[in-house]
Amino acid sequence: MNTLSKAYEVGTTFSHNIIPLDFESIDGVPESHLWSQSDESHQKIQTNNPRDSLIPVIDLSDPCAIDLIGQACKTWGMFQVINHGVPLELVKKVEFEARRLFSLTTHEKRKVLRSPTGATGYGLPRISPFFAKCMWHEGFTIMGSCVDDAKVLWPHDYQRFCDTMDDYQNQMKLLAHKLLLLSLQTLDVTQEEINWATSTHGSNGALQLNSYPSCPNPSRTLGLAPHTDSLLLTILNQYGITGLEIFVEGLGWSPVCPIEGAFVVNVGDLLHIFSNAKFPVVYHRAVVNQSKHRISVAYFYGPPIESTLAPLSNYQDPCFRSLLVKEYIRLKATHNDKALSLIRI
Numbered sequence: 001m002n003t004l005s006k007a008y009e010v011g012t013t014f015s016h017n018i019i020p021l022d023f024e025s026i027d028g029v030p031e032s033h034l035w036s037q038s039d040e041s042h043q044k045i046q047t048n049n050p051r052d053s054l055i056p057v058i059d060l061s062d063p064c065a066i067d068l069i070g071q072a073c074k075t076w077g078m079f080q081v082i083n084h085g086v087p088l089e090l091v092k093k094v095e096f097e098a099r100r101l102f103s104l105t106t107h108e109k110r111k112v113l114r115s116p117t118g119a120t121g122y123g124l125p126r127i128s129p130f131f132a133k134c135m136w137h138e139g140f141t142i143m144g145s146c147v148d149d150a151k152v153l154w155p156h157d158y159q160r161f162c163d164t165m166d167d168y169q170n171q172m173k174l175l176a177h178k179l180l181l182l183s184l185q186t187l188d189v190t191q192e193e194i195n196w197a198t199s200t201h202g203s204n205g206a207l208q209l210n211s212y213p214s215c216p217n218p219s220r221t222l223g224l225a226p227h228t229d230s231l232l233l234t235i236l237n238q239y240g241i242t243g244l245e246i247f248v249e250g251l252g253w254s255p256v257c258p259i260e261g262a263f264v265v266n267v268g269d270l271l272h273i274f275s276n277a278k279f280p281v282v283y284h285r286a287v288v289n290q291s292k293h294r295i296s297v298a299y300f301y302g303p304p305i306e307s308t309l310a311p312l313s314n315y316q317d318p319c320f321r322s323l324l325v326k327e328y329i330r331l332k333a334t335h336n337d338k339a340l341s342l343i344r345i
């Protein structure tokens with residue numbers, strides 16, 4: 001078992017619906033999924049052209065990549081990366097397998113439903129209990145091996161799905177290490193701290209397959225409500241369909257334009273804390289569309305859950321108190337976007 005799943009396998013204090021909607025069988029958007037126009041999570045303020053992304057696109061083979069990554073992390077907490085070395089064929093296989101999973105019948109998918117106290121499997125976004133309205137979303141969470149669930153879904157043909165997800169998680173971990181190393185080198189960091197953030201021993205990853213079925217009334221609902229990601233770094237593929245938006249002070253919700261072959265990389269809460277707030281966390285959400293069934297795949301990378309998280313020691317005034325990684329995961333699970341302020345000094 002992946003140790004990260006231990007940190008997430010905890011009783012929730014919410015009694016909440018845990019089953020995604022049967023999107024195939026409904027005509028309109030039910031009341032449960034209609035977000036009110038006045039809800040600020042839902043406001044649409046797009047003042048820029050959706051084709052120009054604000055956040056930088058960085059070529060990993062560029063000799064200046066390190067400075068560009070440092071700059072992007074400090075300014076936006078987000079960037080897109082190209083020439084990252086992850087084989088395109090594998091990236092495509094992951095999309096194919098994710099689509100294969102989400103095209104199963106509701107009955108089949110519910111056989112691997114994430115339990116209320118579980119970490120992995122099919123289900124609603126974990127942040128759902130913090131919002132009054134439901135999201136136009138279904139997800140499948142993998143932490144380490146997904147063989148148990150895959151065997152239930154495809155008793156005679158589970159290996160292909162598992163091998164693809166294993167290969168992809170390995171590639172994502174390598175890329176996460178590379179990107180963390182580059183971004184941290186632009187801060188005042190000790191070798192020990194670099195080792196902690198990029199240690200291969202006990203470090204953790206999770207893969208989230210997101211599915212946003214086409215929606216009859218996309219302007220009245222949300223695919224994924226605004227949130228920050230919890231771990232150190234997230235590496236996301238939007239698979240060519242627009243949907244990801246970031247919140248920019250003074251500008252509002254602004255799209256992150258999908259670029260063929262690129263990954264969107266963003267700073268998570270743990271890296272924000274570790275960097276002593278030198279790297280901001282970015283609020284983001286996903287919107288849905290009327291004609292396309294959008295898939296996105298996010299890899300979340302984190303340090304060992306039993307290790308201590310503290311702001312970089314070379315900075316004189318730590319903004320956050322130190323705590324165990326698993327304690328932060330618990331705080332986030334119970335307080336969502338208030339978690340950071342609870343550990344602020």
Ligand SMILES: C=C1C[C@]23C[C@H]1CC[C@H]2[C@@]12CCC[C@@](C)(C(=O)O1)[C@H]2[C@@H]3C(=O)O
Binds near residue numbers: 008126127128205206
């Ligand atoms: C390792 C992770 C990271 C998780 C929890 C766990 C597995 C699923 C991830 C997501 C995926 C969807 C958004 C999010 C906010 C959610 O609801 O579930 C993410 C969350 C986080 O970054 O906090």
Ligand SMILES: O=C(O)CCC(=O)C(=O)O
Binds near residue numbers: 210229245
């Ligand atoms: O689907 C997207 O573009 C965003 C997904 C996301 O934010 C997540 O999985 O944490």
Ligand SMILES: [Fe+2]
Binds near residue numbers: 227228229234284
């Ligand atoms: Fe996210």
